[in-house]
Amino acid sequence: MRAFVLGPQRRPTLDAVVRGLDLTGPIATVTAGWLEREPDDAELDALVGGRGANLRLYARWLDVQANDPEYAAAEQEHRAALRELQELYLVQLDGTLRALHEVDRYGGSRPEIRDAVRADAQAAVRVVDERHLARVREARRAFEERWRPGARLAAAGHRAEVGQILSAASALVVAGGHVGVLLHVLRLFDVAAARVVIAWSAGAMALTERVLLFHDRAPHGPSHAEFLDAGLGWLTGCVLLPHARRRLRTDDAPRLAELAARAAPARCVVLDDGVRLDLGDGGALPPGARTIGTDGRIGELT
Numbered sequence: 001m002r003a004f005v006l007g008p009q010r011r012p013t014l015d016a017v018v019r020g021l022d023l024t025g026p027i028a029t030v031t032a033g034w035l036e037r038e039p040d041d042a043e044l045d046a047l048v049g050g051r052g053a054n055l056r057l058y059a060r061w062l063d064v065q066a067n068d069p070e071y072a073a074a075e076q077e078h079r080a081a082l083r084e085l086q087e088l089y090l091v092q093l094d095g096t097l098r099a100l101h102e103v104d105r106y107g108g109s110r111p112e113i114r115d116a117v118r119a120d121a122q123a124a125v126r127v128v129d130e131r132h133l134a135r136v137r138e139a140r141r142a143f144e145e146r147w148r149p150g151a152r153l154a155a156a157g158h159r160a161e162v163g164q165i166l167s168a169a170s171a172l173v174v175a176g177g178h179v180g181v182l183l184h185v186l187r188l189f190d191v192a193a194a195r196v197v198i199a200w201s202a203g204a205m206a207l208t209e210r211v212l213l214f215h216d217r218a219p220h221g222p223s224h225a226e227f228l229d230a231g232l233g234w235l236t237g238c239v240l241l242p243h244a245r246r247r248l249r250t251d252d253a254p255r256l257a258e259l260a261a262r263a264a265p266a267r268c269v270v271l272d273d274g275v276r277l278d279l280g281d282g283g284a285l286p287p288g289a290r291t292i293g294t295d296g297r298i299g300e301l302t
Helices: 014-019 032-037 042-047 057-067 069-106 111-147 153-168 179-188 201-205 253-263
Strands: 002-006 027-030 052-054 171-174 196-200 210-213 226-230 238-242 267-271 276-278 290-292 298-300
Touching: 002 014, 002 267, 014 042, 014 196, 032 057, 032 179, 042 052, 057 069, 057 153, 057 179, 069 111, 069 226, 069 253, 111 226, 111 253, 179 201, 179 210, 179 226, 196 201, 201 238, 210 238, 210 253, 253 267, 253 290
Parallel strands: 002 196, 027 052, 027 171, 171 196, 238 267
Antiparallel strands: 002 276, 210 226, 267 290, 290 298
8 A cells, every 4th residue: 555644735735746646447435524514515526636436435325224213223322432531631631731731840859760750751741642542442342342333234335335445446535524523434435545645634633543632722722632543554654644734733842742642653643735755665664754752843754
């Protein structure tokens, strides 16, 4: 699989990427993250040379729910449980991050003692993150084992159709939007990687190993960055931060260092306008990718 990760497409660069590749045949597209706007893909289709084949995953999901009320009710309960799990995780996270910040503020006259205690506080934050992701994975595994959503009659036909479109496609393009919905429908309809994958914003986040939500400039004020779920794992070794300069206080080195520590050993990768990353074998980041260092500074990967 050749993978290309792009910055936000307010000023599109997708067309240039597609033109530069030796692609023949249709290009499968995913706009499910746009929710009800999923069909509004005329501009996207033009950017891929009029060869777009929208997988219509959001519409297919709605159809599954409409035609399988039993499954729809079970899925609604599952999503409610995941929301509660996320809320309780945020309660835990707030406490452990506050402890970390208090250690930082304490100062003290013996750096070796402060550093040791700070390392313990950082480890506690990582435990909260990791246990949350493990609980989310376990909840999803239990739900899928009990209900086997992909094998149910309402979803099986859609899975087969999606598979046929992908088998004929020369590339898969995944747009942004609602990352939780994207993750759900990509799994529900068993979307497999094409020979070439191009993604941006939430679409790229969904393809990584862990999805981190973040926003320092939200209207209601800054909030803790929070891990939402494991991604599909097609892109490894990175936690993607789209719209970083719009959403992060990039001049706040301690804040960014905290993100880097929580993401480790993966690298936090900044995806701003105009960014194009041609990933190497196994999703390796290319030289020049802008990442957050352990010191909280953004620099280019060498």
